[in-house]
Amino acid sequence: MEKHDTGTVTHLLKAWGDGRDGSENELIREVYDELRKIAQSYLRKERSDHTLQTADLISEAYLRFVKRDGQKWRSRHHFFAVAAQAMRRVLVDHSRHRGYQKRGGGKKAVPMELLPTLGERPSADLVALDDALTAFEKVDARRARVVELRFFGGFTHVETAEILGCSRATVERDWRLAQAWLYQELSNEGSEPADQGRSE
Amino acid sequence: MKAETWQRMEAVVLPALELHGTERDEFIRQQCAGEPDLRRQVTSFVAILEDGGGSFLEGSRWRAAELSAPDDQASHGPFAAGHRIGPYRVEKLLETGGMGSVYRAERADGTFAKSVALKIVRPGRHTAEAEARFRLERRLLARLEHPHIARLYDAGETEDGLSYFVMEYIEGRPIDRYCDEEALDRSARLRLALKVCSAVQFAHRNLVLHRDIKPANILVDADGEPKLLDFGIGKLLSDPSQEQGDRLTATAQQLLTPSYASPEQVRGDAVTTATDVYALGVLLYVLFTGRRPFEDADNPLALARAIAEEEPIPPSRAIREHRLPAHELEGDLDAIILLALRKEQEQRYSSVERLADDLRRFQDGHPVLARQGNLLYRAGKLLRRHRVSAAALVLLVLATIGFVWSTLRQAEHTARERDRAQEVEAVLVDAFRQADPLTTGEVVSARQVLDRGAARISHELEDQPTTQATLLQAIGEAYLGLGEAEAAERLLRRARDTDAATLPPRRQVRLLASLSSSLEAMEEYEEAEALAREAMALAGGLPGAPLEEELVARAALANVLLTTQRMHQAEMLHLENLARLDDVSSASAQHRIDVLEGLAGAHLQQAEYNEGITRLRESLRIRDAMPGQQALGAAISRLKLAEIYLFRGEDAESRALFEASIPVLLEYLPRDHPLLISARAALANALTNLGVFEEAEMIYQDVIELGIQVHGEDSSSVATYRHNYAKIFSQRGDHEGAAALSRQAMEALDARYGADHGEVVMARSTHAYHLMMGGHLAESRTHLEEALAVARELPSPLHYGAGFPLETMGELLWRERKPTEAIEVYQEALTIWESAPNPHPKRAANAYGKIGRCLRELGRYEESEDHLLKAADMFQEIYPQGHTMRRGVRMGLIALYQLWEKPERHQEQAALLEAEGGPL
Structure with a gap:
């Protein structure tokens, strides 16, 4: 597992906050690793079928970063947005891996009738959802963020509104x-x- | 869908949602006039929203498993032959299990030719703290060198976070299969089981639990030797930073091998040494009956309940057909196995050693403990027994020579403390149960356990001061035996302060003597002496003049005197003890051994080596005539002899004695016992002198590390090891490295003893020697002058201590091109090396050679020839053919004859040199 340098994370966050979005991918990677660690510690402590809110994980990750840095950064909301993206990758990667194992590597469309059971989540569906969301990003980036925060990040309407700096009504509609x-x-x-371009 | 399309859709959809029924349809039609595609899309989208498609992702919750790292599983195998894992290459998959897979593998870089077993496990450690703990435990495991334990060679993590362990690859069959296929009889099975016990016992002494003993983990190789696999791996797999770590390991093991789990593992309670005792019980059951104690259960849950609650059927009634006849198991063997299989940990054998002892008693036809009722002694019974064995105890008394003697004494003490310790152990059983040494991951936890026991005694026995004092004393003396002087002192003092007056006077004598020994070990000499004298006075006033107490008290005083350099008085006391033995008919062999060895110490401290050797040999004869009981004591006597031979430069003899005794000590003592550390350090010294540098270096590095842990960075022990280790650097030509090490040693010793101590003189002249070799002549001279000034004032003028700085000074003068002065110094050294009663022929021969060299330089060829020839003759006696010293002196002679122009003698020496062999 690669070593974390939180100095780097802070630096990246600042850069990101300053609008230099090129650093975003690296940043997501850092948070991604942190989230997986936290998730793993949950896994060891509790039963693997225990359900949890991803927002709790993200908050824990946030606390870890803040605690290690010992300083507050202006970009708290940015952190959550990034974390939601990272969480999306965590979940989708896991799902993709499982799907890969189950289906011998082939990617298949998800039959419509499975969708309503997403709450119990046969996790292969997530790959399709992720693909759809990626397509949606190209069409409507702002609303795609909302999905990331609400669905993958597990944030409430109010939190999402706060993170995106808009009204709650807007979030609900979006x-x-x-x-x-x-x-x-x-x-x-x-x-x-x-998405034809995606490769596994 | 294009972003524009969506924007246009959105512009229609949002207001449309505010409308209903035909109004909405109308609105959409209006907005999409002339754009049928857009209209269709909007209509369909609104329909999806109406059907609940706008909320299908609501209420998401995730299972923790979905959040874990996918890579961990992705690279989890199985791997094909040729796959690289760290620096290893997979040869073949051996087995897969719930916790990982095992492969046969080899080093990919070819640095290690043998095949290894490589076990892949799932990763589970992330914090730096957990990582450090993991490394510590890995180190403990790596040290488990035992003939019946498969070695852990290596462990690591690959780049993608996969943990692996590299272990000795054993080609063999599981022990149960082996027994059946070879149709072994009862006694052959017993012998195998005892070997397994010895391995587990060894591991426990090294603070490692197995946790998963079962036939599949015990392979018997082609020679019929069993090897235990996977020692402590279960522990390494758990994450100790998680409080639940232990429980998880237990759970994991249940899942893997429920049939071999112990009741505490099934219950999820703490795992201790008793868990391994239980597993050995199961193993015995399987080996003798062909069944497991609870194999009839239908499912894992029923099995777990049976393990926790049901009594197993006696082995003699569980035997499968075609096995051993039932009568072979009835009675003793049944009792032994069932005792190991007790549900409650404290009702089983208290250690693997006790289980093994009972098996051996059975093997030898002696009555077994398992049939003598409850093994655990109640407090009253314990105390009665304790009194008896306390009376049988003679405190070990030995003088000190160099650094080794004080630890030798403590270990000797340990030998006899063992019996008592076992009884004390029964009292401490609860404390032991609570502390799995590995849970804390600290090497010192054994001590913490004893501390806890002591604390319990203080709290729970407050109303019984005499009992309390007795137990405190017993534990304190056990501590002393373990080399933990400070802990011993603390408890013994408390024992005395508790209510010393109510103790029987004879016990008071012993308490004072033990306290004195503890203080002596802590270098608190004044109080140690005062206490020893108090003990003497008390012993002298006892009615009936009991021999034990008298010997103990006198020996304690003699020891303090010896350590504080009053050798003659010490020797007189020991001689008095010896005389008493001849008067008293009740004197036992053990008494005689103690006194002889004490006396030997006094001789040695006064550089009376031949007398010392004589006494030690006499004691060794007594020990060797008492087979069985004296293995440890005899090993220790050999160690002392090895020390003396080492000091006299008889390295081969010394090495042989060390190598005969260290393996025995390893059977009895933990690897970080001060005695073992110092014995191995001394062996390294002998090996260095014999030119076996690589082995010596490995030992030095290990003992320095252990020494720092046990004695501390500034201790005299660590200083000694560094001092001696420097020699290897020097031999390799790294004089700066040697000087740096020897300086560390010298400064530590100086700070400890003060400049006028013999050891400091020695360390200083060594340091000076390394400085000289590195070319720092002036600095070297300063140290040598100081060393010599002190050495000439040492109590015994002919002490070897002065010889070494003189020799070095001679060499320094030679290098400064002052041969005349060098000769004077060498002459002085020669008087020391040649003086009776302790001639040191090796050093004397060396001095002759050096003098001859100086004389040659001065042109005094005839005198030079005399000295060189004398040296050559002596070397001929001392060293084997081809030895550097023999060859060196011949070359010196050849050089002489060249200068002197004596061609015939030159030829003669050249021929002799050639006869030595080796390169010219």
Whole structure:
């Protein structure tokens, strides 16, 4: 496991906060590792079927970063946004890996009728959802963020609104629209691949 | 979908949602006029929203498993032949299990030719603290060198976070299969089981629990020797930074091998040495009956309940067909196995050693403890027994020579303390149970356990001061035996302060003597002496003049006197003890051994080596005539002899004695016992002198590390090891390194003893020697002059201590091109090396050679020839053919004859040199 240099994280966050978005990917990677660690410690402490809110994990990651740095940064909201993205990768990577094992590597569209059971989440569906979300980002980046924060990050409407700096009503509306968009995209997936460019 | 399309859709959809029914349809139609595609899309999108598609991701919760690292599993194997794991290459998959897979593998870089067993496990450590703990335990495991334990060679983590262990690869069959296939009889099975016990016992002494003893983990190789695999690996797998770590390991093991789990593992309680005792019980059950104690259970849950609650069927009634006849198990063997299988840990054998002892008693046809009722002694019974064995105890008394003697004494003490310690142990059993030495991951935890026991005694026995004092004394003396002087002192003092007056006077004598010994070991000489004298006075006034107490008290005083350089008085006291033995008919062999060895110490401290050797040989004869009981004592006597031979430069003899005794000591003592550390350091010294540098260096590095842990960075022990280790650097030509090490040693000793101590003189002249070799002549001279000034004032003028600085000074003068002065100094050294009663022929021969060299330089060829020839004759006696010294002196002679122009003698020497062999 690579070593963490939180100085680097802070630096990256600042750079990101200053609007230099090129650092975002590195930043996500750092947070990604941290989240996995925290998740693993949950795994060891508790039963693996224990459910938890991803927002709790992100808050824990945040505390770890802040504690280690010993300084507050202005970009707390940015951290959460980034963490939500990182969490999305964590979940999707896991799901992709499992799906890969189950299906011998092939990627398959998710039949529509499985979707309503997403709450119990046969986790292979996440890959399709991720693909759809990636497509959505290209169409409507802001609303895609909302999905990331609400769904992967597990933040509430109010928290999401705070992180994005908009009103709660806007978040609620965006969240609804985004879900419908994704739903539609997933329903169509049987006939057309969501993203030809992705490789595994 | 394009972003523009979506923007246009959105512009219609959002207001449309505010409308209902036909109004909405109308609105959409209006907005999408002339754009049928857009209209269709908007309509369909609104329908999705109406159907709940706008909330299908609500209420998401994730299972922790979904958040874990996918890579960990991705690279988890199985791997094909040729796959690289760290620096290893997979040859073949051997087995897969719930906790990982085992491969046969080899070093990919070819540095290690043998195949190894490589075990892959899932990663689980992330904090630096946990990492450090992991490394410590790995080190403990790596030290488990035992003929019946598969070695852990290496462990590590690959780049993608996969942990692996590299172990000795054993080609063999599981022990149960082996026994059956070879149709072994009862006694052969017993012998195998005893070997397994010895391995587990050894590991326990090194603070390692196995936790998963089962036939699959014990392979018997082609020679019929069993080897235990996977020692302590279970522990390494758990994450000690998690409080639940132990419990998880236990759970994991249950899942793997429920049939071999102990009741405490099933219950999730702490795992201790008693867990391994239980597992050995199961192993015996399986080996003798072919069944496991609870194998009839239908499912894991029922099995777990049976393990926790049901009594196993006696082995003699569980035997499978075609096995041993039932009568071979009935009675003793049944009792032994069932005792090991007790549900409650404290009702089992208190140690693997006791289980093994009982098996041996059975083997030898003696009555076994398991049938003599409850093994654990109640407090009253314990005390009665304790009194008896206390009376049988003679405190070990030995003088000190160099650094080794004080630890030798403590270990000798240990030997006899063992019996008592076992009884004390029963009292401490609860304390032991609570502390698994590995839970804390600290090497010192054994001591913490004893501390806890002492604390319990203080609290729980407050109303019984005499009992309390007795137990404190017993534990304190056990501490002393373990080389823990400070802990001993603390407890013994408390024992005395508790209510010394109520103790029987004879015990008071012993208490004072033990306290004196502790203080002496702590270098608190004044109080140690006062206490020893008090003990003497008390012993002298006892009715009936009991021999034991008299010997103990006198020997304690003699020891303090010896350590504080009053050798003659000390010797007189020991001689008095010897005389008393001849008067008293009740004197035992043990008494005689103690006194002889005390006396030997006094002789040695006064540089009377031949007398010392004589006394020691006499004691060794007595010990060797008492087979069985004296293995440890005899090993220690050999160690002392080895020390003397080492000091006299008889390295081969010394090495042989060390190598005969160290393995015996390892059987009895933990690896970080002060005695073992110093014995191995002394062996390294002998090896260095014999030119076996690599082995010596490995030992030095290990003992310095252990010494720092046990004695501290500034201790005299560590200083000694550094002092001697420097010699290897010097031999390799690294004089700066040697000087740095020897300086560290010298300064530590100086700070400890003061400049006028013999050891400091020695260390200073060594340091000066290394400085000289490195070319720092002036600095070297300063040290040598100081060393010589002190050495000439040492109590015994002919002490070897003065010889070494003189020799070095001679060499320095030679290098400063002052041969005349060098000769004078060498002459003085020669008087020391040649003087009766302690001639040191090796050093004397060396001095003759050096003088001859100086004379040659001065052109005094005839005198030079005399000295060189004398040296050559002496070397001929001392060293084997081809030895550097023999060859060196011949070359010196050849040089002489060249200068002197004596061609015939030159030829003669050249021929002799050639006869030595080796390069010219």
